[in-house]
Amino acid sequence: MKRILSTAVAAVIAVGLAVPVTATAAVPSNVVTSREFAKVAYGNSIQYVRSTFGTNGTVVDRIDVAGTRNDYVKVRFPTYYKDGTVEVEFLRRTSGTWYLVAKYASWGNSAKRTADKATSAEFGKVKQGNSITYTRQTFGTAGTVVETYEAPGTEHDAVVLEWPTESTDGWVQVYFVKNSSGTWKVDTRVAFWGEDAKRTADKATRAEFDRVAIGNSIDHVRRTFGTAGTIAYYFDAPGSSSDLVWLLWPTPSPDGFLNVDFAKTSAGTWKTVGRWAAWEEPAVATDDVATEAEFTQLRDRLANGQPVTLAMARSVLGSAGTIGYRADEAGTDLDQLGVAWYTGTEGAEVQLSFVVSGGTWTALTTDHIAGPWTARALRSAAPEATTGAGPVDRDAPERPTWEHHGLR
Structure with missing residues (x-):
């Protein structure tokens, strides 16, 4: 189940983290805005929430048993963005009224394209445990709120901020959790740079690719290809079980690439877990041609x-x-x-x-x-250009799906 911030979160939103909407576009009355989201809080009735959001929403989860102690309902509401969603969880009092216990928003937006873009050097300076203030100072802007979750206390509160990169295809996301003193701290950081492999003089060859196998160390792979490679994607979470990095290498063809995925072991070493090659070269001419x-x-x-x-x-x-x-x-x-x-x-x-x-x-x-x-x-007299038979696709990864540990 997902989630995000609270009234204390409203303070975060007030510091430039409001969800952007196209300036000239009218916001439909039946979608939830960040201001409306900030107005609802723990203890509010389901009637108040629906009135504030301007729509009844859609019930997506319901538990109803004898008595009211364990009764639960989750209602989903739309946001301005097509892929966005707001979810609000309610429990029932002994009087039978439903009251808000948690709220989550995934706005469906992406980082505002500010003049100051996040760089790999800045990303490297942001570590687990850093404050939200330090992170913003490091990247040079406040970032854009893309997800928020709030539940009673601070144990589950979370916010996800996104920053743009130089490439319009890239993005940096940082997931913050709140400590017991109410301070936002870095929990997980993710970057997709949206850039091709650097065109180094030493290009990866087919023979070198064949010498890279699942389980090989990152050092072995770099020695085999002759260069360090270009970091394309980086995922860093507490512990090491989820940590992942993608490296790219150029091939002799300017359109080709190699992509090797590495996961971090419990010992802290990077091991190969996947490899991709797109050579983008024509079929070698043969005397026995395909007919x-x-x-x-x-x-x-x-x-x-x-x-x-x-x-x-x-x-x-x-x-x-x-x-x-x-x-x-x-x-x-x-x-x-x-x-x-x-x-x-x-x-x-x-x-x-x-x-x-x-x-x-x-x-x-x-x-x-x-x-x-x-x-x-x-059919023409001569064969036509081949359109392809579904080559491997290693395009941009999807943004993370953050899992928040909620009430249900």
């Missing part, structure tokens, strides 16, 4: 519900093909392999996407195959 008849044979097999193994594809198409991408994590459930075959026309390839099935690289459906030939009635 339309061979492509059709494989596609028809998949259309009839019969899998195509990597060995089968190589046999039918007459060569090993060129590996275009590879995804590998612990176990095999998320492993992917993309292979392309030369057809004799530049940019027109046969592509197959494989997953592990029964311990074997296997294409399972027609979504896993792509080729340069269209339907016969529309």
Whole structure:
């Protein structure tokens, strides 16, 4: 269950943390604003909350047993932002009236694009236990409130602030909890920088990638690729069980990249837990080119519900093909392999996407195959450019889903 701040939190919001809304846009009366959220507090009746928010909301959780002691209801309300939500939890008094015991807001917004952007050097200065004041001073701005939770006392109160980075795709989030004296302290920090791998002179090669395996240390991986890599994502929480870092390396192709994920062990060392490669290189030219008849044979097999193994594809198409991408994590459930075959026309390839099935690289459906030939009635004399067979996607991670330890 999620949550966030209190009336003491309203003080935080007052220092520049109000949730921004487009200046010229009228706010619909049935959505909750940060000002309305700050007006409701512990002990308020459900009628008062609904009146303040201008809507009855939607009951999403209800417990009703004999008596009233354990009766509970959670009501959800919309915010200005499509993905935002406000949730308010109520318990029932012996008189039968419902009263507020906790409130949570995930506003669905992102950091305001201030002139002062968060940098990796600033992020490195923010540590667990630092105050909210120090964090704001370090990043140079107050940040934007994206989540808040408040429950009785201070044990569960939390607020999430977000700062922009130089890249419009990047963001920094810091999760604060309140100590017994009422002071906000850093609990968890997360950064996604939204930037590509630095184009160092030493590029990662296929041979080097093959020498990196699940369980390898971060030092081994860096030695193998010849550079430290570029930090793309960093997650740092109390303890080490959740800590994660993504590093990127450039490949010979300016459009390619390698991404290696590392998790921190209980001993504090970083170990490889996932690796991705997108080589973004054309299929190597071969004397035995892939033909339309061979492509059709494989596609028809998949259309009839019969899998195509990597060995089968190589046999039918007459060569090993060129590996275009590879995804590998612990176990095999998320492993992917993309292979392309030369057809004799530049940019027109046969592509197959494989997953592990029964311990074997296997294409399972027609979504896993792509080729340069269209339907016969529309086919041109020459093969057309291949649109792709679902290459691995390592785009921006989703922002964290913060779990707050609430009443239910």
